[in-house]
Amino acid sequence: MRPNSRIDARSCCAAALVSLYVALFVQPPVMADENASASREIEAERFHQQVEPMLREHCYPCHSHAAGQMENGLALDWKSGWVEGGDRGPAIVPGKPDDSLVVRAIRHVDPDLKMPEEQLDPAEIETLVEWVRRGAFDDREITPIAKDAQPWWSLKPLASPPIPVVRPAAETGTIETGTVKVDAVTP
Numbered sequence: 096m097r098p099n100s101r102i103d104a105r106s107c108c109a110a111a112l113v114s115l116y117v118a119l120f121v122q123p124p125v126m127a128d129e130n131a132s133a134s135r136e137i138e139a140e141r142f143h144q145q146v147e148p149m150l151r152e153h154c155y156p157c158h159s160h161a162a163g164q165m166e167n168g169l170a171l172d173w174k175s176g177w178v179e180g181g182d183r184g185p186a187i188v189p190g191k192p193d194d195s196l197v198v199r200a201i202r203h204v205d206p207d208l209k210m211p212e213e214q215l216d217p218a219e220i221e222t223l224v225e226w227v228r229r230g231a232f233d234d235r236e237i238t239p240i241a242k243d244a245q246p247w248w249s250l251k252p253l254a255s256p257p258i259p260v261v262r263p264a265a266e267t268g269t270i271e272t273g274t275v276k277v278d279a280v281t282p
């Protein structure tokens with residue numbers, strides 16, 4: 096009986112070690128993944144509920160494809176717009192509000208760059224600053240449709256083309272047989 100109980104004790108110990116290992120090293124990455132997707136969801140919600148509507152109201156009239164206006168080459172209606180920026184370069188430095196042109200513009204700290212003319216209210220400014228400070232989450236990755244762009248042919252609604260009128264032969268002066276004449280090819 097004794098050797099058996101020693102084995103039991105050893106396997107029990109091993110099992111405990113394995114579960115300790117799993118608890119310490121396997122679970123954290125799984126939790127980290129969950130945390131990452133949860134915080135992505137929070138950032139997305141904040142962006143779409145608070146930041147994007149503000150940009151839409153105060154900036155899109157002069158900086159968007161839809162308005163057909165991109166003053167100084169700056170579009171604020173998609174992420175690449177501010178990443179590349181306008182004439183002065185990238186408009187936002189994620190995590191660094193003080194170095195971001197957009198923040199300088201809305202704070203009216205730069206005499207040449209007061210955007211928009213009528214200053215946003217302090218709560219709106221703080222929302223934008225806080226968004227930049229947290230990393231400027233932005234999932235608007237598709238090029239917006241420009242104001243005068245022709246819609247892609249496959250996105251146009253279906254239309255019935257007019258049916259051609261077939262006039263009787265007598266009227267056109269030709270013989271219409273409904274068959275195609277093919278010249279015989281001699282080999």
Ligand code: HEC
Pocket residue numbers: 150153154155156157158166167169180181182183184186196197200201207208210211
């Ligand atoms: C009524 C039109 C108008 C509105 C609204 C507007 N802008 Fe502008 N924006 C301009 C014009 C014009 C310029 C070029 C001004 C200059 O360079 O002196 C400009 C330039 C900028 C620039 C500098 C771009 C560069 O690289 O030179 C930034 C940043 C900017 N705007 C941010 C904003 C933000 C943020 C908003 C919204 C809160 C906004 N603007 C709203 C007209 C507008």
